[in-house]
Amino acid sequence: MRSVAIVTGAGRGIGRAIADELTKADYAVARVSIEPQEQGAIPTADRYYQSDVANIAQHGALLARIASDLGEPCCLVNNAGVTSLQRGDLLDLSPESYDRALGINLRAAFFLSQAFARRRLSTADRSPGSIIFIGSANAEIVGENRADYCISKAGVAMMTKLFASRLAAHEIAVYEIRPGVIRTDMTAAAKDRYDALIVAGGIPMARWGEPEEIGRTVAVLATGQIPYATGIHIDVGGGFQLYRV
Numbered sequence: 001m002r003s004v005a006i007v008t009g010a011g012r013g014i015g016r017a018i019a020d021e022l023t024k025a026d027y028a029v030a031r032v033s034i035e036p037q038e039q040g041a042i043p044t045a046d047r048y049y050q051s052d053v054a055n056i057a058q059h060g061a062l063l064a065r066i067a068s069d070l071g072e073p074c075c076l077v078n079n080a081g082v083t084s085l086q087r088g089d090l091l092d093l094s095p096e097s098y099d100r101a102l103g104i105n106l107r108a109a110f111f112l113s114q115a116f117a118r119r120r121l122s123t124a125d126r127s128p129g130s131i132i133f134i135g136s137a138n139a140e141i142v143g144e145n146r147a148d149y150c151i152s153k154a155g156v157a158m159m160t161k162l163f164a165s166r167l168a169a170h171e172i173a174v175y176e177i178r179p180g181v182i183r184t185d186m187t188a189a190a191k192d193r194y195d196a197l198i199v200a201g202g203i204p205m206a207r208w209g210e211p212e213e214i215g216r217t218v219a220v221l222a223t224g225q226i227p228y229a230t231g232i233h234i235d236v237g238g239g240f241q242l243y244r245v
Contacts (some may be wrong), residue, residue: 002045005222006066008053008112009080010188011035011169013184014134014211018077019046021215025223030066032080041122049231053080054104056111063119073100074129075222076116078109079133083149083186089179090147095150098148105152109133113163129172132170133160137180137237149191153178164231174229175221180237205238 005022009015019029019042029046031037037048047069051062066073082104085097112132120129136153138188143150157176164174181187181194181203198206217236220226235241 001071003075004025004028004030004058004066004070005077006032006063006073006116007028007079008032009012011037013186014179014182016081017211018218020216021212021219022075022222024210027075028070028220030070032062034080034169037173053108056108059112059115063115067119072115072123072125074120074121074125074127075102075132076113076130077132077134077222079114079134080108081105081152084146087118087145087189090144093147099153101148101152102155105149106155109156110159113159117167117172118222120172125169128224129175130223131167131172131219132162132225133174133176134218135160135176135178135233136179137176137235137240139176139233140197141241155192157222160233161231166243172219173221173224175230176233177214177217177221178233178235178237178241179214179226180209180235180240182211184211187205189234201241204244207238209236209238213221 003058005027007015007029008018009032010019017192019031022029023043023046031042032051033047034052036050037136039048042048082101135156138150139153139157160174160176169241214236217234
């Protein structure tokens with residue numbers, strides 16, 4: 001019987017690539033997204049769930065549906081995320097944009113992880129599990145023109161450590177992946193800026209990253225190929241995080 005993984009924000013981009021790579025790793029994947037999607041557009045072993053993870057009152061029912069349809073999940077990938085409503089001066093950042101970014105990137109991920117962990121600890125299954133947060137290089141690298149996004153991702157970094165500490169004794173490993181400049185709809189608005197950054201040497205590997213590279217990294221962690229580790233982060237950004245003088 002296949003292990004079951006949940007991937008939020010799985011309708012496109014990085015989320016879809018993560019779900020695809022976990023399917024290749026023999027997981028049955030619950031693909032969760034706020035966007036509508038046809039069930040026939042995904043592998044037959046997977047199931048699509050249209051749900052707004054920012055509505056935390058629905059988390060329990062969502063997990064119960066997934067468990068009923070596919071089996072008890074052992075892996076949760078918190079990928080659902082948004083950037084600022086409008087890039088610009090942080091002195092002009094609106095409360096609406098701030099609340100939206102933290103509500104989805106931080107609050108939703110925290111409470112879904114809480115519900116997932118509670119459910120897993122209440123079951124008889126004591127096999128290893130995992131929670132994987134998709135953070136960002138902006139957990140540490142300043143992006144003044146999207147302050148709310150950066151603040152939310154810095155919070156994800158600490159959230160990873162907190163859940164890792166709490167759940168380590170229960171064989172639930174917790175990780176954070178920090179993508180750098182990845183070719184997605186979210187980064188399309190800044191394509192010219194990132195192209196110039198690459199030309200100027202700002203990314204040591206001198207290219208854009210692809211969603212599939214995040215997906216493969218998630219699969220490595222979910223399948224336990226980095227044993228005896230929890231609470232760590234992995235930068236997947238071509239060296240973007242390196243400080244150079």
